[in-house]
Amino acid sequence: MAAAVVIGSVAVPDRVSEGPGKTVQPEIQQAAAPVAPVQRNTYSCATYSGIERPNPVRNLYRDTFAWGTTPPYRVGDGRGDVNWRLNPADNPSWYMWLHSLRWLGQGIRAAGEGDKRALQRVDAIAHDWVLDNPYPWQSDAGATESTMHRTNVLICLRQAVLSGLRVTRLPPAYRWIDSALLQHAQFLRLNWSGDWNHGTEESLALFGVGCTLGRADLKATAADRLAQGIKTAIDAQGSTNEQSTAYAQYNYSLWGRAIDVLGKCGVEASPTIKARRQQLANWLALATNSLGELHQLGDSEVVRTVPVAGTPLEYAGTSGKRGTAPAQRVGIFAAGYVFGRTGWGSERPFAQESTYSIRFGPVRRLHGHDDHMSLTYTSLGREVLIDGGHSGYKGDEWQRWARGQSAHNVMTVSGIGASATRLTRSDVRETSEYYELRDVGRTRGVLVLKDPDLMVVLDRGTSAVRRSYETLWHLPAGQKVTPYGAGSVVAQRPGDSVKTVLLQIPYGEPTTPARVESTWHYRTIDKRSASPVVGFARSGRSASILSVIVPARAAAAVSYTTSQQAGHTLVHLQVGAARVTVAIAPDGTLTRT
Numbered sequence: 001m002a003a004a005v006v007i008g009s010v011a012v013p014d015r016v017s018e019g020p021g022k023t024v025q026p027e028i029q030q031a032a033a034p035v036a037p038v039q040r041n042t043y044s045c046a047t048y049s050g051i052e053r054p055n056p057v058r059n060l061y062r063d064t065f066a067w068g069t070t071p072p073y074r075v076g077d078g079r080g081d082v083n084w085r086l087n088p089a090d091n092p093s094w095y096m097w098l099h100s101l102r103w104l105g106q107g108i109r110a111a112g113e114g115d116k117r118a119l120q121r122v123d124a125i126a127h128d129w130v131l132d133n134p135y136p137w138q139s140d141a142g143a144t145e146s147t148m149h150r151t152n153v154l155i156c157l158r159q160a161v162l163s164g165l166r167v168t169r170l171p172p173a174y175r176w177i178d179s180a181l182l183q184h185a186q187f188l189r190l191n192w193s194g195d196w197n198h199g200t201e202e203s204l205a206l207f208g209v210g211c212t213l214g215r216a217d218l219k220a221t222a223a224d225r226l227a228q229g230i231k232t233a234i235d236a237q238g239s240t241n242e243q244s245t246a247y248a249q250y251n252y253s254l255w256g257r258a259i260d261v262l263g264k265c266g267v268e269a270s271p272t273i274k275a276r277r278q279q280l281a282n283w284l285a286l287a288t289n290s291l292g293e294l295h296q297l298g299d300s301e302v303v304r305t306v307p308v309a310g311t312p313l314e315y316a317g318t319s320g321k322r323g324t325a326p327a328q329r330v331g332i333f334a335a336g337y338v339f340g341r342t343g344w345g346s347e348r349p350f351a352q353e354s355t356y357s358i359r360f361g362p363v364r365r366l367h368g369h370d371d372h373m374s375l376t377y378t379s380l381g382r383e384v385l386i387d388g389g390h391s392g393y394k395g396d397e398w399q400r401w402a403r404g405q406s407a408h409n410v411m412t413v414s415g416i417g418a419s420a421t422r423l424t425r426s427d428v429r430e431t432s433e434y435y436e437l438r439d440v441g442r443t444r445g446v447l448v449l450k451d452p453d454l455m456v457v458l459d460r461g462t463s464a465v466r467r468s469y470e471t472l473w474h475l476p477a478g479q480k481v482t483p484y485g486a487g488s489v490v491a492q493r494p495g496d497s498v499k500t501v502l503l504q505i506p507y508g509e510p511t512t513p514a515r516v517e518s519t520w521h522y523r524t525i526d527k528r529s530a531s532p533v534v535g536f537a538r539s540g541r542s543a544s545i546l547s548v549i550v551p552a553r554a555a556a557a558v559s560y561t562t563s564q565q566a567g568h569t570l571v572h573l574q575v576g577a578a579r580v581t582v583a584i585a586p587d588g589t590l591t592r593t
Contacts, residue, residue: 042264043211045156046204046257049149051097052105060107060121067097069526080124084132084143093393095142099133100149101126108153112160119164126157127176135183136190144191148198151184151205155212178213185209185218192225195232196242196366199225200254204261211265219267226258227270238279239335243368244298245287246390249306252280278311285312286331286339287357289378290350292319295339295357296376296387299367299403301524320345330428336361336372338423340433342450354379354453354551358446360421360437364403370418373437373444374408379453379551380498383476385409386531389522402522406472411459411545414468416441425589432592441467447590452578455549456571456590458507462542469543470515471536473502477521477529487511489534492554500551501558504536505571507546507584512537546584550575 054066063076070089075098076082087095097103104122111119129150137143158177161170170177188206193199203225210218233251234240240248255277259269287294288305296302307317314323325344332338338358345353357376364370369387377385388407391398405412425436431450436443445458461469475481479491484501488511492499504511515535522528536545548571550558556576563570569584570593581593 041211041266043155043208043261044264045159046152046208047156048102048105048153051100051102055103055106057107057110057115057118057121060104060118060125063125065098065103067094067103070094076125076128080121080128082125082128082132084129087142091394092142096145097149099129099140099142100146101129101153102149104153104157108156108160111157112163114164114166116164119160122157123161123174126154130176130180130183136187138191147184147187147191148201148205151181151188152208154181154184155208158212181209181213185215189218189221195229197233197247197251197254199229200233200251200258203229204254204258207261207265207267211261219265223262223267226262226273230255230270230273230276234276234280235335236276236279237333237335238276238281238283239333239337240280241335242298242366243336243364244300244366245284245294245296246300246303247298247367248280248287249284249294249303252277252284252308253306255280281308281311281313282326282328283331283333283337285316285326286328287337288313288316289355289357289376290341290353290381291378291383292317292351295355296389297337297357297359297371298369299390301390301522315344320350330433332423332426334361336421338426338435340428340448342453351381354448354450356448356455358435358437359408360423363420364418369403369408370405371408371410372418372421372439373442374410375446375455375457376409377455377549377551380553382498382551384500384551385549386474386476386521388474388520389528390525391522391528392525398520398522401520407474407519409472409474411442411444411461411469411471411543413441413461413463415465416463416467429592434590436589443588445588445590447582447592449580449582449592452573452575452580453551454573454575454580455547456582457547457549458584458588458590459545459547460543460588461538464541466539466541469538469545471545471547473534473536473547473549474519474521475500475532475534477531479532481516481532481534483514487514487536489514489516490558491532491534497554498551499554500549502534503548503550503558503560505546505548505560505562507569508544509538546571548573552576 063078064072065075066072073088075086107118107122133143161174185206188202203222207219207222232241240251262269289295293304305317307314312326315325330340341355342353355378359371359374375385376387388402391402401407419440421437421439424438427434433448435446441461441463443460447456459471475491478493481489481491484490487504490499490501517533518530519533520528521531552558552575559574561572567586571582573580583591583593
């Protein structure tokens with residue numbers, strides 16, 4: 001992924017990155033954008049994604065580079081001669097961002113304002129990269145990965161030379177920049193990543209070279225790729241193909257930049273780009289939970305929804321303080337997402353609504369996880385069920401865990417891996433929603449209720465051989481989990497006014513003691529916290545695990561009884577003063593009665 005993108009008053013920087021085939025994690029925040037006259041046939045400097053912030057000009061004079069939580073590290077000799085093979089953190093993201101040159105951003109800005117010493121230093125470091133990494137630099141994954149970023153930095157440097165020296169043409173000492181830009185354009189032309197954020201970033205950088213150097217052929221190639229890529233990068237319902245909510249938000253901004261970049265250099269963006277980006281805004285609004293954050297799905301850190309004025313995101317991103325509430329309360333998307341909520345804050349405070357996500361669809365790709373059938377859930381102003389999160393791009397055991405089934409709220413089946421999952425039924429009513437999902441060896445029924453707000457989940461598994469089955473429930477960090485009845489548990493932070501009761505109800509076979517272990521939650525790639533996971537287990541050639549997730553006030557009594565009626569199992573639930581009955585049909589269908 002790449003550049004900071006300004007849409008109206010919203011700036012979107014990216015976060016981290018990595019080795020071949022991997023991209024960065026967006027981190028979204030509000031920023032004011034200066035209003036400037038629109039100039040034609042120009043390519044705006046794409047800025048530096050926040051990578052420049054920990055790298056002030058004084059550190060550039062010492063050839064010192066800082067990224068993420070890694071302490072500043074001296075990478076050169078103090079005269080702009082950098083050792084581009086260094087990687088003291090043994091981290092592909094650190095290495096990629098070193099090669100991106102985005103860390104020179106503060107120096108380039110100073111150079112553009114006339115600081116000749118800063119210009120000398122950023123010119124020396126950037127030129128050193130070109131001299132030490134001869135075209136086509138494909139043997140170095142970090143150099144390859146960062147080509148699109150570096151191309152934009154070189155364009156920014158070129159603009160800084162012209163403005164800082166107050167000239168209209170590059171002086172001879174700086175003409176290496178144009179040669180380097182043409183090499184980068186050639187690399188981008190021959191190595192397009194396709195229909196995801198990498199390919200979009202590459203196309204924009206290629207277009208930027210064409211616009212900057214007056215190369216109509218490069219502009220045409222880039223514009224054609226953007227017109228082609230949008231058709232699969234964002235589908236007709238607004239879902240992106242990256243299987244990550246945070247990357248979906250980044251793509252919204254990225255395609256906004258595409259519209260802006262094309263228009264400023266004389267090319268009208270296709271109607272498809274504009275229409276699908278509009279659908280993505282609706283998707284993101286529905287993907288916003290009651291805390292004002294996106295449900296954490298795929299390679300996503302916990303990020304807030306950006307309140308883009310004049311779109312459904314304005315209402316979702318301000319927790320109902322501005323804008324108009326989306327017309328939909330529940331969204332079902334063929335790409336593999338269900339987003340639902342009890343409301344948009346009209347009958348109770350926005351944060352007191354309950355919101356949920358359910359995953360299904362194609363197998364994992366790009367920034368997706370093996371999270372099919374997984375749920376996330378918020379209620380009573382807090383997280384109830386969480387995702388394991390995003391551990392970054394280092395190919396280690398933590399990345400494998402975070403992307404695997406065990407980091408998600410699913411029923412795991414021994415010996416059977418992840419597969420494509422179908423949403424076979426859905427039934428949305430005023431105070432309940434029912435969904436049935438199926439894949440290899442697993443069926444999950446989910447009934448979500450309003451008043452009382454709770455979830456009933458029936459997991460069933462079948463196999464020709466004996467297997468182990470376990471339904472996992474990941475809970476927020478800091479909660480203490482204690483036994484509650486036969487195989488059930490209650491989870492609560494000490495002194496909290498709310499709690500979560502996880503009921504394990506006998507259905508076709510006896511319950512077993514709940515397994516409680518400590519695992520991890522990655523809110524960001526560099527901030528993980530110990531969090532509890534509760535497991536309800538069975539073994540055999542088949543299994544039926546019936547769970548009820550009840551968010552409740554701390555003082556509320558929660559209980560259940562069961563009965564049989566006309567072949568149906570009835571589960572009578574009591575949550576404080578509220579009582580509700582759920583019927584389970586012989587085929588597993590869950591219904592509120």
